[in-house]
Amino acid sequence: MLRKMRSLGLGWGAFLMSMAARAQESKYNLPTPESTVAHQIYDLHILIMWVCVAIFVVVFGVMFYSILKHRKSLGHKAAHFHENTQIEIIWTVIPFAILIAMAIPASKTILNMRDASNPDMTVKVVAYQWKWEYEYPAEGIKFLSNLATPRDQIEGTAPKGDHYLLEVDNPLVVPVGKKVRLLLTANDVIHSWAVQAFGIKQDAIPGFIKDTWFKADKPGTYRGQCSELCGKDHGFMPIVVEVKTQEDYDKWVAAQKAKNAAVTMDPNKTYSLAEMKAHGEKVYATNCAACHQPTGAGMPPVFPALTGSAVVTGPKAGHIDIVMNGGKKNPAMVAWAKTLSDVDIAAVITYERNALGNATGEVIQPAEIKALRK
Amino acid sequence: MEATHAHGQDHAHDHGHGHPTGLMRWVTTTNHKDIGTLYLWFSFIMLLSGGTLALLIRAELFEPGMQIMRPEFFNQLTTMHGLIMVFGAIMPAFVGFANWQVPMMIGAPDMAFPRMNNWSFWLLPVAASLLIGSFFVPGGASAGGWTMYAPLFLQGGISNDMTIFAVHILGISSIMGAINIVTTILNLRAPGMTLMKMPLFVWTWLITAYLLIAVMPVLAGAVTMLLTDRHFGTSFFNAAGGGDPVMFQHIFWFFGHPEVYIMILPAFGIISQIIPTFSRKPLFGYASMVYATSSIAILSFMVWAHHMFTVGLPTAAQLFFMYATMLIAIPTGVKVFNWIATMWKGSMTFETPMLFAIAFVCLFTIGGFSGLVLAITPVDIQLQDTYYVVAHFHYVLVSGALFSIFAGVYFWLPKWTGHMYDEKLGKLHFWLSTIFFNVLFFPMHFLGLAGMPRRIPDYALQFADWNKVASIGAFGFGLSQLILLVVVLKCIKGGVKAEGRAWEGADSLEWTHLPSPAPYHTFETPPTVN
Amino acid sequence: MSDHQGGGYYLPSPSGWPIVGSTALALFACGMVLWANSLPGGWLVLAGLGVLFYMMFGWFGKVIAESESGKYNAQVDRSFRWGMSWFIFSEVMFFAAFFGALFYARILSVPWLGEGDTHDMLWSGFKAAWPTAGPLGAKMIAPMAEAGKGEFAPMAALGVPALNTLILLTSGVTLTIAHWGLKKGNRGQLIFWLALTVALGVSFLYFQATEYHEAYTKMGLTLGAGIYGSTFFMLTGFHGFHVTIGTIMLLVILIRCMKGHFKPDQHFAFEAVSWYWHFVDVVWLGLFVFVYWL
Numbered sequence A: 001m002l003r004k005m006r007s008l009g010l011g012w013g014a015f016l017m018s019m020a021a022r023a024q025e026s027k028y029n030l031p032t033p034e035s036t037v038a039h040q041i042y043d044l045h046i047l048i049m050w051v052c053v054a055i056f057v058v059v060f061g062v063m064f065y066s067i068l069k070h071r072k073s074l075g076h077k078a079a080h081f082h083e084n085t086q087i088e089i090i091w092t093v094i095p096f097a098i099l100i101a102m103a104i105p106a107s108k109t110i111l112n113m114r115d116a117s118n119p120d121m122t123v124k125v126v127a128y129q130w131k132w133e134y135e136y137p138a139e140g141i142k143f144l145s146n147l148a149t150p151r152d153q154i155e156g157t158a159p160k161g162d163h164y165l166l167e168v169d170n171p172l173v174v175p176v177g178k179k180v181r182l183l184l185t186a187n188d189v190i191h192s193w194a195v196q197a198f199g200i201k202q203d204a205i206p207g208f209i210k211d212t213w214f215k216a217d218k219p220g221t222y223r224g225q226c227s228e229l230c231g232k233d234h235g236f237m238p239i240v241v242e243v244k245t246q247e248d249y250d251k252w253v254a255a256q257k258a259k260n261a262a263v264t265m266d267p268n269k270t271y272s273l274a275e276m277k278a279h280g281e282k283v284y285a286t287n288c289a290a291c292h293q294p295t296g297a298g299m300p301p302v303f304p305a306l307t308g309s310a311v312v313t314g315p316k317a318g319h320i321d322i323v324m325n326g327g328k329k330n331p332a333m334v335a336w337a338k339t340l341s342d343v344d345i346a347a348v349i350t351y352e353r354n355a356l357g358n359a360t361g362e363v364i365q366p367a368e369i370k371a372l373r374k
Numbered sequence B: 001m002e003a004t005h006a007h008g009q010d011h012a013h014d015h016g017h018g019h020p021t022g023l024m025r026w027v028t029t030t031n032h033k034d035i036g037t038l039y040l041w042f043s044f045i046m047l048l049s050g051g052t053l054a055l056l057i058r059a060e061l062f063e064p065g066m067q068i069m070r071p072e073f074f075n076q077l078t079t080m081h082g083l084i085m086v087f088g089a090i091m092p093a094f095v096g097f098a099n100w101q102v103p104m105m106i107g108a109p110d111m112a113f114p115r116m117n118n119w120s121f122w123l124l125p126v127a128a129s130l131l132i133g134s135f136f137v138p139g140g141a142s143a144g145g146w147t148m149y150a151p152l153f154l155q156g157g158i159s160n161d162m163t164i165f166a167v168h169i170l171g172i173s174s175i176m177g178a179i180n181i182v183t184t185i186l187n188l189r190a191p192g193m194t195l196m197k198m199p200l201f202v203w204t205w206l207i208t209a210y211l212l213i214a215v216m217p218v219l220a221g222a223v224t225m226l227l228t229d230r231h232f233g234t235s236f237f238n239a240a241g242g243g244d245p246v247m248f249q250h251i252f253w254f255f256g257h258p259e260v261y262i263m264i265l266p267a268f269g270i271i272s273q274i275i276p277t278f279s280r281k282p283l284f285g286y287a288s289m290v291y292a293t294s295s296i297a298i299l300s301f302m303v304w305a306h307h308m309f310t311v312g313l314p315t316a317a318q319l320f321f322m323y324a325t326m327l328i329a330i331p332t333g334v335k336v337f338n339w340i341a342t343m344w345k346g347s348m349t350f351e352t353p354m355l356f357a358i359a360f361v362c363l364f365t366i367g368g369f370s371g372l373v374l375a376i377t378p379v380d381i382q383l384q385d386t387y388y389v390v391a392h393f394h395y396v397l398v399s400g401a402l403f404s405i406f407a408g409v410y411f412w413l414p415k416w417t418g419h420m421y422d423e424k425l426g427k428l429h430f431w432l433s434t435i436f437f438n439v440l441f442f443p444m445h446f447l448g449l450a451g452m453p454r455r456i457p458d459y460a461l462q463f464a465d466w467n468k469v470a471s472i473g474a475f476g477f478g479l480s481q482l483i484l485l486v487v488v489l490k491c492i493k494g495g496v497k498a499e500g501r502a503w504e505g506a507d508s509l510e511w512t513h514l515p516s517p518a519p520y521h522t523f524e525t526p527p528t529v530n
Numbered sequence C: 001m002s003d004h005q006g007g008g009y010y011l012p013s014p015s016g017w018p019i020v021g022s023t024a025l026a027l028f029a030c031g032m033v034l035w036a037n038s039l040p041g042g043w044l045v046l047a048g049l050g051v052l053f054y055m056m057f058g059w060f061g062k063v064i065a066e067s068e069s070g071k072y073n074a075q076v077d078r079s080f081r082w083g084m085s086w087f088i089f090s091e092v093m094f095f096a097a098f099f100g101a102l103f104y105a106r107i108l109s110v111p112w113l114g115e116g117d118t119h120d121m122l123w124s125g126f127k128a129a130w131p132t133a134g135p136l137g138a139k140m141i142a143p144m145a146e147a148g149k150g151e152f153a154p155m156a157a158l159g160v161p162a163l164n165t166l167i168l169l170t171s172g173v174t175l176t177i178a179h180w181g182l183k184k185g186n187r188g189q190l191i192f193w194l195a196l197t198v199a200l201g202v203s204f205l206y207f208q209a210t211e212y213h214e215a216y217t218k219m220g221l222t223l224g225a226g227i228y229g230s231t232f233f234m235l236t237g238f239h240g241f242h243v244t245i246g247t248i249m250l251l252v253i254l255i256r257c258m259k260g261h262f263k264p265d266q267h268f269a270f271e272a273v274s275w276y277w278h279f280v281d282v283v284w285l286g287l288f289v290f291v292y293w294l
């Protein structure tokens, strides 16, 4: 029965899909499932949808028959019955039976999807307003994943690319056929990590670790979006997962490690103003510009302007404090000490104090930040 | 919607003793009909306001890319649209119906507490001003969704505090209104009007009022915790202090799920008055309707976490809430079947109220079915926070709650104004609404399945076609509502005189015992019901 | 002004008091919004409360006058009973929200913070136990409480809370004795025991105030003391607020009794207040058990 439903569903899905003009992505139905759980969910949905359609047709078939036949304009005289215990029992019991039939496969799927035991690998996912951070504890790899669609595509001054709003600079990369366990948390507000092709959607709750898992059937690029309202750029924090063969995955890991080693700036060195400013500009663009704006104008009253800000132009201790430890009044300004390195923090503070319309001439060195960490 | 006649028909002993006139009449009134009228007009204004926000949303979503607004403003629109529609348009409309109809249907002289009744209404403009006014404060209106989830709602400016206090005031208003309705129904029924003889509309409101009294205080508690977390250093929703952001969701949805039935049970009541009337046949399964309504109300307290299947609940909780949610399909199904059995072998005519009632049964069921799909936890995990959910709740709220309100307005306008409305315009309103409604919301099922998240101002290209269709539907649907305004104003001004029993098949007290328009004071001496 | 009889059911004529009440709440809400955000205009809170008291005085005064002039029949009396019962039920649900938060934190969220991945990856070092200010609670208290220096002591059940339990339970008894006096038509008994009830209410509030003072100045127990401080103060605070209202209502009733209002067989206002008082009493028992004791 289930199998039949499934083929029926796939047939219907394929028919609809063939109507889709632009992309291979779905337009009418759940996207093609690419993991065991996603398959189960897909079938479950098709099954329940058709059961509902069937009930609908029967029930409203009766209603419209009555509407057509039992109308006054045809001279139909009203009957006067208003009770029938037998039929009332029937239409209570039959739906109950149907519901039980639905609940059984649903329960099985739940038990399966919640079983995160014995993973092949684990990735920690931290959500920020408005980007994702992926950390591979076993490999020592950690990076941020930001929206890669350029602003002018969004504003309509450039033609939109194929993966408009669904592309990132650094995707999550995993090997095919391996059970990947995700440990999710968030730094500021609730976000939700969702990739339909894998049948996953899991909220990332600040202060708690929640887990989920997936096992991708075949290599490819899979896309999703943050699925919990998380502030102004909620619509602009996509998720991209690249599933590679084990071989390619291993190559990627090696490359990442090499890149990390190359890029890391030495936290013990003393840097010049220009060096810190240049690095700070990058840190600012990826981490701070979302709220304080690329120009530093902010969005008062919620996100303060940094240009001419008393904190930024005042004594550096106060500036370092709010960046490292976060806002006292508004938790949106998070404690960056947890996510950024000493070099990054020193650089972004130096940048803020010497750009965005400010010019204090001060250079903050990584060592100062290091000293403040306990 | 009864502005013209009221004073002329007053009773002798109630004349000329300095009853206020003009504006002050409406401000100080203790008459259930006046207050019902106020509620209905208020609700209509809110429908236009909330609808205008929705049209702005649909305009931005007409095509991909950011065209007419910034993302933060979009979020404000979504949030305020939800809050205004739920608390400003739908709920007050049903209270308006209750005010007009409950006393007339049970043979009572008025509501039990007429002065408190006035206060319940006059708190609404205060709350609405706080909500709408928040668009004009620095930082703009609340932008955390109508669900006000912590910690997002802890961020943001003073508009969030305005929203919190608006919710408090709305809560006070609803609780007082509900106490009034419960007391009226329990204590002011005419002799012989036993509980099991009450029209179903009265029954559904009795149960709705219980729901209101039970859950509005819980919402007040939830937003109070938000307030103290925002300003007074508490840690209810902050893990660092031992709290939990998810706790807010539990408290909110303990209110929120019964709330959605608060918005549909009175609709069931209205439909249960209309279908028998135009089928000229008594309601099928009256007793089972009452039991079904009660079961829905009781079950509604046990299903709240179906809004939280993706937060990482323990597996056992997911299973429990899935089963409990699915169960609600049974009593709701009983209602649908009873309505159809009422039509069966009737002698039906299809005036506008009946048309809306039929559309209600059909389209609400589609919404119910998509609800059932969402109740299946694994499927919900794919669909949570996508447009599938948006499609679901607009099917139950717009073609459910709102259509029942339209049906009720057409049904009782003759009783309220003493005139028949313009049937041609009414039918036009019906057909345009029904067609555009489906153009507007049906494609959202596809969008949701295909993965378009809700509450986003811009979207990927594969969603472009259906969004365009939906936006076209939205403008069609929105403009069609102006017809309703015209119909109502015309009907107040004049038209064919309505008889006491304006509809052939109508048999509740307001039709059988009162002239149209209903006199300002009804049932000074209680009627006897046999 | 004329009032309207609906089959013997008293229907009041138009009234200006509700709109006064709405104005009061509008002022109050605006004032609170401004005050909470440290903007000028906080005085509106007081203005709102002032207008609210004016309204209650006028509105209830009118109800009392109507009642005393015999306009209410038995059916109206029944309406009042239904109304008051459901009002109290709504209050129960309001407290239920906060009790729910307490149970949720104690049974679910605090243990979660202390176990599994959440503990190991985010809050290692945190030991889940009740009472707690949460993983970072101590840091959060520091700016608020000087005396506690980042630590707080929970409120012990013995001592003031136990005393207050005794006081409230006693007040329930004295109120009942007063009620018997009213039913027997014994004014002396009524007034004496009612006055005693008021006095007990006031002393409860006095002790609670000292307890709060102690908490803030000596124990580091503030609203900012994590989830324990939050639930403690919100629950006991809202309860104390209800005791205050109850005491004021008792006082009003006392004055009315002294004026000779109420009849042995018709005294709903008295009963309403005593219901309310017993409700406040029961909430306290819940608080005593779940907040202070367990």
Ligand code: HEA
Residues within 6 Å of the ligand: A052, A055, A059, A094, A095, A096, A098, A099, B147, B260, B261, B263, B264, B306, B307, B325, B326, B328, B329, B330, B332, B333, B334, B336, B364, B365, B366, B367, B368, B369, B370, B371, B372, B374, B375, B376, B380, B383, B384, B385, B389, B392, B393, B396, B397, B400, B401
């Ligand atoms: C009037 C309002 C209303 C009503 C009546 C309902 C009715 C139902 N709702 Fe809905 N719901 C909302 C308003 C409403 N809902 C809103 C506003 C939201 C979103 C809130 C937000 O996040 O902003 C929501 C969200 C929502 C979710 C969460 C989705 C998510 O965010 O992931 C779920 C999940 O279970 C759900 C389920 C249901 C179910 C099972 C019913 C059932 O009551 C439906 C029962 C009816 C039927 C099933 C049809 C008739 C029955 C038959 C003909 C009998 C035969 C049938 C069978 C045997 C199948 N609803």
Ligand code: HEA
Residues within 6 Å of the ligand: B047, B048, B049, B050, B051, B052, B054, B055, B057, B058, B078, B079, B081, B082, B083, B085, B086, B090, B144, B145, B146, B147, B390, B394, B397, B398, B402, B440, B454, B455, B456, B474, B477, B478, B479, B480, B481, B482
């Ligand atoms: C309760 C009832 C209710 C009603 C009736 C409606 C009605 C409509 N809603 Fe809904 N909606 C909600 C409740 C409701 N909504 C809720 C609770 C949410 C969730 C909010 C959240 O996510 O937090 C939501 C969210 C929501 C979204 C998702 C937004 C997002 O996720 O970003 C959309 C998008 O299309 C939408 C559209 C519409 C439209 C087009 C209508 C139409 O039916 C409106 C029709 C229009 C009119 C009736 C206006 C008529 C006005 C004119 C013709 C102009 C004349 C003007 C003057 C005279 C001043 N709504």
Ligand code: CUA
Residues within 6 Å of the ligand: A127, A128, A130, A190, A191, A192, A226, A227, A228, A229, A230, A231, A233, A234, A235, A237
């Ligand atoms: Cu992150 Cu939405």
Ligand SMILES: [Cu+2]
Residues within 6 Å of the ligand: B256, B257, B260, B303, B304, B306, B307
């Ligand atoms: Cu629900």
